Amino acid sequence: MIAVGLAGWGDHDSLYPGRTAAKDKLKAYAGQFSVVEMDSSFYAVQPPDRMARYAEETPAGFRFVVKAYQGMTGHLRGKPYYEKDSEMYSAFRDSLAPLREAGKLAAALFQYPPWFDCTLENVRLLRETKKRMEGFPCAIEFRHQSWFEAEYREKTLAFMRDAGWIHSVCDEPQAGIGSVPVVPVATTADLTLVRMHGRNVGGWNQSGNANWREVRYLYDYSLDELSEWQERVRGLLGQCSAVAVIFNNNSGGHAAGNAKQFMKLLGLPVQEPPLEEHPEQLDLFNL
Template identity: 35%
Template sequence: MTENILVGTASWTDKTLLESGRFYPPEANTPEARLRFYASQFPMAEIDSSYYGIPAPQVAQGWAERTPDGFVFNVKAFRLFTGHQTPPHVLHRDIQQALGPNPPKHLYYRDVPQEIRDELWRRFKEALAPLRLNGKLGAVHFQFAPWLIRNRDGLDHLEHCVEQMQDHLLSVEFRNKTWLDPERVAKTIDLESRLGVVHTVVDGPQGFANSVPPVWEVTHPALSVVRLHGRNAAAWNKKVEASSSRFDYWYSQAEIDQLVQPVEKLASQAAAVHVVFNTNFEDQGQVNARLMMRALQRPMSAA
C-alpha cells in the first residue's frame, strides 16, 4: 500500500531550517550537498522558489542531476500565474525593460500585456523541461490567491492556466472557501476531474475566508496530492516577514496517525500520492515527514 505514497517537504533550504542545524550534517554545507542529502532521506520534494521567480533551466538541470533515479519534484507555479501580486524586480531583466520605465509596485496577471504573459509562460515551461526530460517532474502546483473566488472570472482563469500548461500534470490548491464550501464542493471536484487536474487535499487552520476544508477526493488517476500547512490558527493570517512563521506547527504523533488511513485510501484510488509538509519553520517539516513515513510503514490496525 505504501509503495506509491511519497512523502516530502516544501523546500529543503529554508533559512530557519539551515540555521537550526538539526537536519543537515556539517559536511552538507553547499546547495549541491544539501539536496543530495535531502534526496537520501525523502523520495520527493516540492520546489517553492519557482513561486517567487522563474528559475533558469540550468538550475533545474542541477536539481535533476543531484537526485537519484525515481526522485520526484513538484514545482510550484510562478506567483503571477496564480493571481498573486508580483513585484516587477523578480522578472527577467529584459521583461522588466519591456514593461516600461515606471511599472506599478506590484503587478497582477490582468495588468501584464498579453505578449509578455505569453513569454513568461514560455519561459516557465522552458524551466521545467530539464526535470521533465529526466523523468523527475511530478505535478506543477497551482496554489491560487485567496481572492480567486469561485465565480465566472475565477473559473475562466483556472481553465486558462490549464490551457497554458497543456501536456503537464497540474495540481490545484484553492485558498478561498467558495471553492469547497458545502454548496459547491461537489461541483468543484467534478470540474477538476473534467479539466484533468489533481485535486489537492489541504490540511490547515479552519474558519477563515482563505482556508478550505480537507476534501479527500481523487480527481486524476495518476496522482493525489496532500499538503499539510499545520494548524496554527493564530498565525494563519498574521503579517510576517518570513512565511515559515505562518506555518510554525509540530504535528503530534496522534495527528499523524489520524492522517494515515485517509492517505492510504487515496493511494488505493490513484497511481501515486504525494504527501507534502509545508510546516517549514526550522526542521518541523523534515521531522514530521519522517514520522509520517514511519506511520505509513506500520500495519494499518496499529496506526
C-alpha cells in the first residue's frame, strides 16, 4: 500500500475553496489525501482531546505522521516546558494514544538536527528514546551525513532494524554534512516513510537568515524527478507492506501539486478539491 500526503493541512491554499474555515480544512484535506504529517506537535505536545477530534474528523484508513516534540530531538532552545524528561515523554504518549486507539497513527517522527552525528552517546540516546516510546510506531530521520557514510551505513541500518525504528528516507539537497543521501532501504516490515524536502541546494543551509524557512523548502519537482521516486517507492514496497510519502516542499506552494502529480504517476486515484460555490447573483432587471 502506498499513501501520499503533505506536511500539514492548513497552509495548502490550492486544496480549499476560498471560504473554507480553518476548522473544516482537515476534513477537506482528508477527502484528497490518505496521510498527513502533523508538524504542530513539534512546537507543542497536542492535547489528547484535540487528537481524538482529529481522529473523528477523518475517514477510516486515514493516517497521521506526528512529528516528535522539539524537546525530544535536541531542537529546543530556551527554557524547557517540562521539568523532567519522563513528564515530557508521558505527555507525548498520552497525546498519541487517541490516534493509536483509532488505528490512525502511522508513526511518531523523530527528526534529528544537522548537528546530531553518529556517536556512541547519540546511539545510546536513540536506544533510550525508543525504550521510552515502547508500544508506539516510531520513525527516525537523520540530518547529519555521518550516519550514512561508508563506514557506518550498514551499521546504522542494522541498528534501526534491531531497535524497530521505521526509516524516514529523504529526498533533500546534497549540501554537505548537514544533509543525508537517498538511502531507499526499509528497516521495518510494516512501514517506510519517504519525505520529499525539495532540492534547493542554495537555501538548505541558510538557517542564519531571517527568511530561511521560506527558502529552505522552495522547490518544484519536475516530472523526471518524480519519476525517479516512482521506481524507488515501488522498490521500497517490495521490502515492506506500506510506504507513506510526504511532500514538504511548500515554501512556494508546490507540495500539493507535486503530490498529486506523483499519485498520478503511481496510478493512484486523485481527488480534486470541490469547486467554490458562488451565491447566485440578484438579477435587478428580472424581479
